[in-house]
Amino acid sequence: MKSKSLKLMCILAHPDDESLATGGILAKYAAAGVQTYLVMATRGERGWTGPVQDYPGPQALGRLREAELRAAAHVLRLREVIFLDYQDGDLDQADPTEGVGKIAAQIRRLRPEVIVTLDPTGIYGHPDHIAISQLATSAVLAAADPNYFIPTGDLPHRTAKLYYRTFVPAEQAAYEAAFGPLTMAVDGFERRFTAWPQWAITTRIDTSAYWEQVWQAIECHCSQLPGYQKLKALPDDYYANLWGTQTFYRAMSLVNGGREVEQDLFAGLRDLAQPPMLFYLAQSLVGDMS
Template structure:
C-alpha cells in the first residue's frame, strides 16, 4: 500500500513529540501517514518500573508502545529498520541510505518529514536520520518524493529559516497526551519536556515544520496556505 506522507525519525516516540497533531490531522483529512523508525529505541532511558529490562526487552516493549501510539495517532503503517539505538551515526551510511530509500520507494510518498540537520537537540541519532533521509531524497533515489520538510529547531531559526507549516496542538492536546502516555517506558523524559500532560505548556504548544527541499530546489518559497493545500489539510 502506498502513502502520500512519510515521517522518518530515529526512535519510537519521536513521532509523538514532534508531529502527533499533524499526523492525526492528516488522517482526519483522509491522508493517513506512514512512519519510518531507524531504531527500536532499546538504548533509551528507563523509568523505575522498567529499570530491570534488558536492551532486547526494552526494544520489544518500545515496539509495543509504538503500536499503541500508532492507533491513537491514526498512523497508517510503521516500519522499524532496526539499526543500533544510540549508534545510528556509526552505521555504514550507504547501507542506511539503501534501507531508507527501499522503504520510501515501497511506500511511494510524495512528501517526507524528518529532523533538521541539528536534530533539534543535537542528539547524534536525530542528526544521523536527518542526514540519511535527506541523502535518500535529494539524491534522486526516491522519485516519488516531491517535498522534504524539516522539523523546526532553534538552529534553523538562527539561520533565518521560518516555518511553512504550524500546527496548534491545543485543540488536540488530549489526543497528543494520550499518545505520549503510550510511550510509558519514556514517561519521565516525556514529562521533563512537556510537564505533567494535563494541559499543554505555552512553549510546547506548536508543531512547526520548514520546507527544506522541493523537486530539486533547496528552501523554496512557500506560503502556509500553499503548504496546507499540498498536504490536503484544511
Template sequence: MTHTIGFIYAHPDDETFLSACLIRQLADQGHKTVLLLATKGDAGKKNGDVGHLSNAELAAVRELEMKKAADIMGITHTEYLNYPDGKLNTIDSTEFVDNVVLFINKHQPSVIFTFPEDGGNGHLDHMAISDITSKAVWSERCDSVQKLYYVATNPLLEQGHFPSLFIDTASQWEMKAQALRAHDSQKLAINRYFGDLAVLPENRRYEAFVLGWERGVFWPKKTEQSILDDLI
C-alpha cells in the first residue's frame, strides 16, 4: 500500500536540512510526499549573495531553488501559505490553523513531519509552524493523519523523549548535498551547518525524528523500522 506523507515547515530549505534522505527514501518506495511551507523565505538575505534583492525578488529566487531541490528529493507537490518570513508568530492563529487543516485535508497524508516546540534552534518561525501544525493535527479535523513526528532536538531528548526513527544519511549524502546546493541563496547558512558539502560531517549524519502523537496518544514510546509501521 502506498501512502501520502506530509512535511510542514517554515522556509524553503528546512525540508532539505532536516529530512532530505527520508523524503527521497519514501519517494523511491513509491509514496507521495507533499510539502507545505509557511513562507518563501523572503527575509533570508544574509545567507548568500542576495542582499541586493528585494523581498519579492528573493522569494521568486527561493521558489525556483525549492523546485530544483524538490525534484532532487522526489517531492511530489509543494505549496506555500505566503506568509511573511520572520513574522509567523504575528499571524492570526485561527486563520493559520485553518490553512494548515485545508492543506492536510486536500492531500490526505497519513503521517506529518514538522519542527518540535523549540523549533530546533529557537527560531520563532520554526516554533510557530510547530505549534500551528500540532494544533491542526490535534483539532480532530484531519481524519487522514495517524502520526505526527517532530524533528529530534536536544531539548526534546532532555525532556525524556527519544527518536523513534533514525535515518543514516551516509549512503545518500551525495543526493542530500545536491539538494542543499540547489538552495544557493542560502549557502552561507548551509556552510555553517554542514561545512562545504564535500564530505558528510559526522555530527550531521543522522536524520532523527520523535513520534509525538499517534491516533490520539501523545508521545508513544516505540522504536520503528519505518514511519509506515502500524499504519491502518
C-alpha cells in the first residue's frame, strides 16, 4: 500500500471528539503511514464534569483540556493539532466568514486528500457540532476556489473527499446504555441522538484492531473521565458496536461514487498515488519540450 504521501484531516469541535468519534480511523490510518491532522474549534472550556463550586473557570479548564488533547494526539500518533480558538458553546455564533477562512487556511497549508467532520445533525443536536460540520463543508469549497482570497500565500487546494462521521443505531444503543437518553435542550426544543439509517452509510471502516489504543487516548481526557468509565463498564456485547466499526457518509468525492459501500476513506485515491504509465509518458513529453 503506497500511502506515504496521503493525508487525512479531521475537523471537530471539542477535545475528546477526536478520540470518541474518530479515534479508530486516526489510529488506523496513522499506523498505515497516512499523515493525520486535527483541526479543533474549541478547547472545551465549558465541559466541567465536577462539582459546580470547583469549576476553575474557562481559561484554566481550556488549558487543562488542551494538554489532555495533546496527550491523546500523541497516543493516536497525530502529526499536528491546530486550535481555531473559539469558545466552547459559542461556535454557532462565530463569524462564519472568519471561521471558514481559518479552516480554509489550514486546508490550503496542509493539503489533505480526505477530510472528516461531524454529521450535520451534530450527533445529538449539539450546536457546536452542527456549526463545525457547516464551517468545514464550506471551507472545503472555499479552499479550492482560486477566487477565494486569504492572505496566507498558500495555493488553492482541492480536497478529493469529504466525509461526515455518522453514528448508527448500534452505537446509539451502546451510548444510551451507558449514559441514558442523550438529549440536549436548545431554543425550547429537546434534541435527541440522531442515528443514521444503515442504508445511508457509504463507508464502513474496520477499526477493531485499534480499540485499545483508542481507549488509551480517551483516558488522556482525565477531566472528562467520570462519564467515560461508564462506557468501559458496558458488557462486552457493546464493545464491537462502540469500537469495531466507524461509519461515514461520503458527502463529496471527486474520485469515486456509486452505491458500493467503501471500506477505505481513500478509496479511489490509492491508484492516483501510483500514477499510471500514461502519466509518466506525459511528464516525459513535457520534460522534452521544456
